[in-house]
Amino acid sequence: MAVGIGDVILVVDERDDVSHTRTALQAHCPAEGRITVQPTPASGAPATLAHDVLYALGKRLAPGPDSPDVWMDSLDTAWLAAAAWSATIGVRDAVVIRAHLLTARRLDQLLTWQDKAGLRLTLLWQASPRRIPLRLNRIERPADGLGHLTALLAEPASLPSHPHPHPHLYPPRSAPTAAAETDASVPDPDGQHPHPRSSRPPSTPRVRAHCPGATAAAQRVRPTAAFGVSPETAAALAVLAHPLLAGALTVLALTRSTAVGLRSVRDIDINGDISAVRTHGPGHRQCSLHTVPTWARPLLAGARTHHRLTGGHVEDSLFDPVMAAEARHLRAHAQRLLEQARASPERA
Known part of the structure; x- marks a missing residue:
């Protein structure tokens, strides 16, 4: 089954077959553009799932309430960091196991992250399909879930030779010329910039x-x-x-x-x-x-x-x-x- 970047796949494993989980964990290889996210169970902290994604990306938070990573308690900040690192590393496939345990809010967070980072997201739903929420009902489900997970392992890596942000993140910019860089704060003759001024954080x-x-x-x-x-x-x-x-x-x-x-x-x-x-x-x-x-x-x-x-x-x-x-x-x-x-x- 051909699936393009930006798609979301739902793999239903009603019997919670260990082979599905094992294959999903084996797919984890950030160097080849694949990560497997293991959500932290029974955590009510708002940014926990974003932390789990960052952990899968190889990032670590300093522990303790007085740590320099206390900013990670901010939901928006944590997910923005996850999107930035995902695009920079070149993640093209992300598998989330035990997705049936996630709340509706966290499922929405995952879908927002997937869209911003421009990757293919596979949700491993290890429960009855009758429990699938409405927001996931329209997501494509592969007929052979285990075959889909196994195919991830067989796909060759296609990462850039040096790190570049994913083109899905923003429109391409024309490279600034030496003359333009001499005083980049001066607008072009028509008063335009690569992006509207209003989009710049104040x-x-x-x-x-x-x-x-x-x-x-x-x-x-x-x-x-x-x-x-x-x-x-x-x-x-x-x-x-x-x-x-x-x-x-x-x-x-x-x-x-x-x-x-x-x-x-x-x-x-x-x-x-x-x-x-x-x-x-x-x-x-x-x-x-x-x-x-x-x-x-x-x-x-x-x-x-x-x-x-x-x-x-x-x-x-x-x-x-x-x-x-x-x-x-x-x-x-x-x-x-x-x-x-x-x-x-x-x-x-």
Whole structure:
């Protein structure tokens, strides 16, 4: 059965056959664009299912009521992070086991996430079909549910060679030219921008660009080498759940930039293949272009995807939202990473 991206499949396993669950769990392989989500049973926390999706994506939350990940209690924030990482990693298939235990509200959350991330969602309904809610009645059901799950294992991976946000997330943008990047805050002659101004979050300031972004800058100067980051620190950054926090801390680790420099980093300061990032000094003096190592590219890609999911423009500050609303969480994560770096020798 041919199923395109963006579809939802309902697999009914009325007898709760262990082979269905086993095959669904075997399908989990984020590196090949497939994840299997195991919902936490009997949890009333609003964002629990979003946490379960993030866990399947390889992200981990710091435990405890005073942890820097307390922001994850926010339902919208958690699901936005899940959508951003799903698109960045390149997830094309997601299987949710024991979907019959989910409330109607959480089923709606899953469907919203599936639509925003542009993936194919398979719900494993391990109960009587008579209990299927109306919202799922119109979803296509494969005649051979086990055959559908097994087919997921046989499908070859078709992921990009470097992380890119999924094209389903937003309309394609034309690449800014060097002239346009020279002052990205000036509108085009017809007064138009790639996206309407009204879609920009009011809390995100537009940074006046007195120097070009990463792509244009790379045509004139060679990027400087990134600072060495220990494998332990890189691993800790890779599992941070908030894309903007992960991206901001990665830029700080690679460039040793100041808070002013981090706030000035724009969407266009990360080049197309995420191999370079540009940081800015006060008054755009001493701006620098830095290489981005392979391990860090998915983290900056996640930050940019998150930015665009919220309607951000290419000339907007990329990390300003976390430096304002989530500043204490940014500092808390930075302190944890600093302690880990002190505990292990830094390596290039």
